[in-house]
Amino acid sequence: MARRAAAATTQLILALLRKIKKPLSAYDILSRLADDGIKSPPTVYRALEQLQEKHEVHKLAGLNAFVACDHRHGGKNCDHSHAIGFAICRSCGAVAELAHASLDTALSELSQKSGYQFGDTVIEMYGMCQGCKR
Ligand SMILES: [Zn+2]
Numbered sequence: 001m002a003r004r005a006a007a008a009t010t011q012l013i014l015a016l017l018r019k020i021k022k023p024l025s026a027y028d029i030l031s032r033l034a035d036d037g038i039k040s041p042p043t044v045y046r047a048l049e050q051l052q053e054k055h056e057v058h059k060l061a062g063l064n065a066f067v068a069c070d071h072r073h074g075g076k077n078c079d080h081s082h083a084i085g086f087a088i089c090r091s092c093g094a095v096a097e098l099a100h101a102s103l104d105t106a107l108s109e110l111s112q113k114s115g116y117q118f119g120d121t122v123i124e125m126y127g128m129c130q131g132c133k134r
């Protein structure tokens with residue numbers, strides 16, 4: 001019973017993040033799902049951790065917020081074996097998940113030069129989206 005409830009919470013959070021398409025803090029998620037009976041912060045944090053492990057959700061450290069993964073490989077979930085970047089609009093909050101081979105190339109060059117081995121890497125790029133730039 002408890003396990004089923006936890007799975008339902010996870011699905012509700014994922015559905016919410018996919019619908020909103022913008023980063024939400026754990027607090028935003030809690031307040032939006034209060035009507036669905038989700039009222040305990042630890043439940044939300046646990047669900048968010050699970051979703052991150054499954055590569056369904058990313059955490060944006062700079063905003064302390066979460067966003068649904070938007071990268072698909074022929075209809076399949078992204079496994080994030082590649083580096084990803086997030087373009088984040090400072091004006092309207094829109095977020096785009098970007099992958100590019102040049103990101104992986106740059107990171108492996110940096111890794112060689114610095115001697116660091118990088119794990120899951122999320123690059124956050126702040127600026128203006130096309131709509132706000134005008
Ligand atoms: Zn992703």
Ligand SMILES: [Zn+2]
Pocket residue numbers: 071072073078079080082099
């Ligand atoms: Zn991908």
Ligand SMILES: [Zn+2]
Pocket residue numbers: 089090091092093094128129130131132133
């Ligand atoms: Zn914008």
